[in-house]
Amino acid sequence: MPQMAPMNWLSLFIFFYTLIIFMIIINFFFYLPTTAKLIKQSMKNFPSWKW
Template identity: 45%
Template sequence: MPQMAPLSWLTLFTIFSLTLIFFGIMNYFLYTPSTPTSTSEQFKTQPFNWKW
Protein backbone atom coordinates (compact mmCIF):
# COMPACT_ATOMS: atom_id res chain seq x y z
CA MET A 1 0.00 0.00 0.00
CA PRO A 2 1.67 3.25 -1.05
CA GLN A 3 2.21 5.99 1.46
CA MET A 4 0.99 9.55 0.88
CA ALA A 5 3.58 12.23 0.33
CA PRO A 6 4.07 14.74 3.20
CA LEU A 7 2.87 17.52 0.91
CA SER A 8 -0.46 15.74 0.53
CA TRP A 9 -0.79 15.45 4.32
CA LEU A 10 -0.08 19.16 4.66
CA THR A 11 -2.68 19.97 2.01
CA LEU A 12 -5.28 17.77 3.71
CA PHE A 13 -4.51 19.34 7.08
CA THR A 14 -4.90 22.88 5.74
CA ILE A 15 -8.14 22.04 3.91
CA PHE A 16 -9.68 20.42 7.01
CA SER A 17 -8.44 23.23 9.26
CA LEU A 18 -9.82 25.95 7.01
CA THR A 19 -13.14 24.10 6.74
CA LEU A 20 -13.35 23.84 10.54
CA ILE A 21 -12.52 27.53 10.99
CA PHE A 22 -14.99 28.52 8.27
CA PHE A 23 -17.89 26.57 9.81
CA GLY A 24 -17.01 27.86 13.27
CA ILE A 25 -17.10 31.46 12.05
CA MET A 26 -20.36 30.89 10.17
CA ASN A 27 -21.99 29.33 13.25
CA TYR A 28 -20.82 32.24 15.40
CA PHE A 29 -22.02 35.04 13.14
CA LEU A 30 -25.21 33.45 11.77
CA TYR A 31 -26.63 32.46 15.19
CA THR A 32 -29.61 34.65 16.07
CA PRO A 33 -30.76 34.15 19.65
CA SER A 34 -34.46 34.44 20.31
CA THR A 35 -35.35 37.44 22.42
CA PRO A 36 -37.40 36.53 25.46
CA THR A 37 -40.88 38.01 25.47
CA SER A 38 -41.61 39.31 28.93
CA THR A 39 -44.86 40.67 30.18
CA SER A 40 -45.18 43.19 32.97
CA GLU A 41 -47.43 40.80 34.91
CA GLN A 42 -44.57 38.41 35.36
CA PHE A 43 -42.49 40.89 37.36
CA LYS A 44 -45.13 42.18 39.78
CA THR A 45 -43.98 42.32 43.38
CA GLN A 46 -46.18 42.34 46.41
CA PRO A 47 -45.56 45.01 49.06
CA PHE A 48 -43.98 43.86 52.28
CA ASN A 49 -45.88 44.34 55.51
CA TRP A 50 -43.35 44.62 58.31
CA LYS A 51 -45.00 43.98 61.66
CA TRP A 52 -42.63 44.88 64.44
Protein backbone atom coordinates in the same frame (compact mmCIF):
# COMPACT_ATOMS: atom_id res chain seq x y z
CA MET B 1 6.63 9.89 -5.68
CA PRO B 2 6.94 9.07 -1.95
CA GLN B 3 8.45 12.51 -1.19
CA MET B 4 5.13 14.15 -2.15
CA ALA B 5 3.19 12.28 0.56
CA PRO B 6 3.99 14.74 3.42
CA MET B 7 2.97 17.70 1.25
CA ASN B 8 -0.32 15.99 0.39
CA TRP B 9 -0.95 15.29 4.09
CA LEU B 10 -0.09 18.90 4.91
CA SER B 11 -2.40 20.29 2.23
CA LEU B 12 -5.20 17.96 3.38
CA PHE B 13 -4.69 19.01 7.01
CA ILE B 14 -4.70 22.71 6.04
CA PHE B 15 -7.85 22.17 3.95
CA PHE B 16 -9.73 20.50 6.82
CA TYR B 17 -8.44 23.09 9.31
CA THR B 18 -9.62 26.00 7.14
CA LEU B 19 -12.95 24.21 6.58
CA ILE B 20 -13.47 23.82 10.34
CA ILE B 21 -12.53 27.49 10.94
CA PHE B 22 -14.92 28.55 8.14
CA MET B 23 -17.76 26.52 9.68
CA ILE B 24 -17.03 28.02 13.13
CA ILE B 25 -17.14 31.55 11.67
CA ILE B 26 -20.44 30.80 9.87
CA ASN B 27 -21.92 29.36 13.06
CA PHE B 28 -20.67 32.40 15.01
CA PHE B 29 -22.38 34.80 12.60
CA PHE B 30 -25.49 32.59 12.44
CA TYR B 31 -25.82 32.37 16.23
CA LEU B 32 -24.64 35.92 16.90
CA PRO B 33 -27.39 36.81 19.46
CA THR B 34 -26.78 33.64 21.47
CA THR B 35 -23.02 34.21 21.40
CA ALA B 36 -23.60 37.79 22.58
CA LYS B 37 -25.69 36.42 25.47
CA LEU B 38 -22.94 33.93 26.32
CA ILE B 39 -20.33 36.70 26.21
CA LYS B 40 -22.47 38.87 28.50
CA GLN B 41 -22.95 35.96 30.91
CA SER B 42 -19.23 35.25 30.89
CA MET B 43 -18.52 38.94 31.53
CA LYS B 44 -20.92 38.80 34.50
CA ASN B 45 -19.28 35.61 35.75
CA PHE B 46 -15.79 37.09 35.36
CA PRO B 47 -15.97 40.80 36.35
CA SER B 48 -12.17 40.95 36.42
CA TRP B 49 -12.15 40.81 32.60
CA LYS B 50 -11.50 44.24 31.10
CA TRP B 51 -11.69 44.77 27.32
